[in-house]
Amino acid sequence: MRKTLVLCFVMLGACTPAATTTTPVVDTSVIVPPTTVAASTTIPDNSSTTSLAQPTPGDGPEAAVPTGDVFLKTDLERFRSSTDILLSRDEAGIDVIISSSVEAAYVRSPESIEATITSGERVAHVIGIDNTFWIDDGTGWQETPAAAQLLSLTSVTALTPETLAPILDQLTNVGVEDVNGRPAVHYQGGTADIQTWLGGSPELDQFSTLDVGSIDVWIDDAGFVTKAAYVFGGTRLNSSATEYYRAAFELLDFDAEFEILPPL
Secondary structure, three states, X not given: OEEEOOOOOOOHHHHOOOOOOOXXXXXXXXXXXXXXXXXXXXXXXOXXXXXXXXXXXXXXXXXXXXXXXXXXXXXXXXXXXXXXXXXXXXXXXXXXXXXXXXXXXXXXXXXXXXEEEEEOOEEEEEEEEOOEEEEEOOOOOEEOXXXXXXHHOOOOOOOOOOOOHHHHOOOEEEEEEEEXXXXXXXXXXXXXHHHHHHOOOHHHHOEEEEEEEEEEEEEXXXXXXXXEEEEEEEEEOOOOOEEEEEEEEXXXXXXXXXXXXXXX
């Protein structure tokens, strides 16, 4: 079954129903690599090598169809996520095609999410509390159901150890590291791992050669992918053009003290 990673976003403007709203939305269109859900993968219990506080095993989200419920199978009350995406024509990332970022905060009760979505110089702020949604794309806050579509794209439940199962066993276990105050096992891989992970996807099939590929993921004992970064790119099919895709993601501020409030 095809899944969409938390690290990846579709054209948000296309999510706005024309019949119900005319609110303009930031365009953060990028490549959307899929993953395949496989059997559950056991995370090595190396956490005893660190004195950091231990998360509760099994607390992380399961690999289910993303529902927007970021607290699926977890007892967390609140946390934040940060995502950066860069698509460029050169490996160094200087000749930029798309540059986007999403900073999001989540609260269990009332079920709330707040996100700042940046694409180039364009910025949109989105808030959802229970079933009420607002967006400010630079023209002031507007209440609109369409904002719910944007918020669903920032769900963090899609990237789990299960979605990484096709490659997790073949990645190098670098060891336990501190990720925002939580111990996590760092796994690392290269081009061959990217090809296995994204094999058969339209995104990977657009390349005649894949000359760059790497992936780093950090998974804590609770089952959260607390940090991830990957890159792939090369020469496009039937063309001499090159493209390189980079994505970085992390979770932070687990159960920190913050609130999500309606806009004034």
